[in-house]
Amino acid sequence: DAKTTQPNSMESNEEEPVHLPCNHSTISGTDYIHWYRQLPSQGPEYVIHGLTSNVNNRMASLAIAEDRKSSTLILHRATLRDAAVYYCILRDPPGNTNAGKSTFGDGTTLTVKP
Amino acid sequence: NAGVTQTPKFQVLKTGQSMTLQCAQDMNHEYMSWYRQDPGMGLRLIHYSVGAGITDQGEVPNGYNVSRSTTEDFPLRLLSAAPSQTSVYFCASRTRGSSAGADTQYFGPGTRLTVL
Secondary structure (H helix, E strand, C coil), rough: CCCCCCCCCEEECCCCEEEEEECCCCCCCEEEEEEEEECCCCCEEEEEEECCCCCCCCEEEEEEECCCCEEEECCCCCCCCHHHEEEEECCCCCCCCCCCCCCCCCCCCEECCC | CCCCECCCCCEECCCCEEEEEEEEEEECEEEEEEEEEEECCCCEEEEEEEEECCCEECCCCCCCCCCCCCCCCCEEEEEECCCCHEEECCCCCECCCCCCCHHCCCCCEEEEEECC
């Protein structure tokens, strides 16, 4: 499986933007980039995903480097409720041998200061 | 839809005991997975399944068995519990849809297991 590398922790001030980086230098051409977050004492929840183009949804934006070897999750205005562990993972497209296998690393723990 | 449900929510075992953690989903998802999360750590994949009757090992399969007799259920069995298996266990499911947009993975609330 292609691996991802994320910083262990990051801090942000409330109401400020947050840029969470992820390196995936061994990504294959068909791997999707997914982001999940895990709030305290809960299971992970989906945030956003993309393949090549930048993506926006109501929760966040995903900026993907042109060579796809890195990506950045952008929270436009951090709130205290955004304090969580953020996971960047790569996923095979449907039909690939490992499509059903989904591994998570240790993620980035985001602390939001009031 | 109830989504992904897990039982029990909490469990305390003695070393050597066996038990089964239950996981069920009502979304007709083909893919199901079991993860463990140790304190302060990320998720580690134990076993996963791509459909009824098909299972495979993940990153940390030792000490655990799984089976998938139906699409809905994916139980995880601890054969002989050890203190090292104290952890929070999460079950997850997702569809095998051809559309990338259908690839969201849904997680259950977790089972907190303590082995004494």
